[in-house]
Amino acid sequence: MAQNVIGRHRVPGRFNPLSELKIIAKESAQPAVKGAAIVAASGGLVATFASPANAADSAGANVAADVTAGAAVVGPQTTTLKAANALSSIGFAQASMPKQSAAPQVIEDIVVKTERAEAKAKAEAEAKARAARQAAASRSTTRSAINAAPTQSATGIVGIAQSMFGVPYVYGGSSPSGFDCSGFTSWVYRQAGITIPRTASAQQAAATRVSSPRPGDLVFFGYPAYHVGIYVSPGRMIDAQRTGTVIGNHSIWTTPSGYGRF
Numbered sequence: 480m481a482q483n484v485i486g487r488h489r490v491p492g493r494f495n496p497l498s499e500l501k502i503i504a505k506e507s508a509q510p511a512v513k514g515a516a517i518v519a520a521s522g523g524l525v526a527t528f529a530s531p532a533n534a535a536d537s538a539g540a541n542v543a544a545d546v547t548a549g550a551a552v553v554g555p556q557t558t559t560l561k562a563a564n565a566l567s568s569i570g571f572a573q574a575s576m577p578k579q580s581a582a583p584q585v586i587e588d589i590v591v592k593t594e595r596a597e598a599k600a601k602a603e604a605e606a607k608a609r610a611a612r613q614a615a616a617s618r619s620t621t622r623s624a625i626n627a628a629p630t631q632s633a634t635g636i637v638g639i640a641q642s643m644f645g646v647p648y649v650y651g652g653s654s655p656s657g658f659d660c661s662g663f664t665s666w667v668y669r670q671a672g673i674t675i676p677r678t679a680s681a682q683q684a685a686a687t688r689v690s691s692p693r694p695g696d697l698v699f700f701g702y703p704a705y706h707v708g709i710y711v712s713p714g715r716m717i718d719a720q721r722t723g724t725v726i727g728n729h730s731i732w733t734t735p736s737g738y739g740r741f
Contacts, residue, residue: 637711646658646719647725660719660720661677661682680705683702688737689738689740691738694710696738696740697740700735710738715729716730716731
């Protein structure tokens, strides 16, 4: 007689995937463990892709290495896991590389350099021209002073000579108490700050000969000179003439042998 065999049924309840996985693992032994490893490796790979690149650290790198070494992953998952490990390594290398800032560079345009060089050359040329003008003006002033000096000196000399009007002629005299001709001219020039020889012939030899006399120049008579006076104007001179006369403005009574200037 046939017997009805009642089938085995699980106790109804809420489905629990984790419990189900444990039951399958017990029943199937090693193959189930390998499958679980595959599932765990896949889950770790997804987590790696989900994390930002700059949030990865050395611990994440170690986990990825352990999963690669311990899990028996085959097929497409092997390629995917290798790619994830490569990307992770690149991210760590970039994060650890120090950032280098480019050194600033100063670039001058050729036109700017040319303009600066031209401006410098122009300034130097202007400075040289200005220095040349100043030097020329200084030389001109010096020449004017030199040319004017005899006139000023002559005016002073004539004035000093006039101040001695009335002083008697004294042979060998060279002071306001009495003068001879060359003693008078040497004294007057000395009062003007000009030292000249004492005798008429020595004054003639030392003086610069001039053909157009100016007031204050010397008038010589004879060669070597035997008489000397101070030129005042055409035909007139101040001199100490001879015994019995006094210093005064006298006429040039004869043609002079020449005129001299100091």
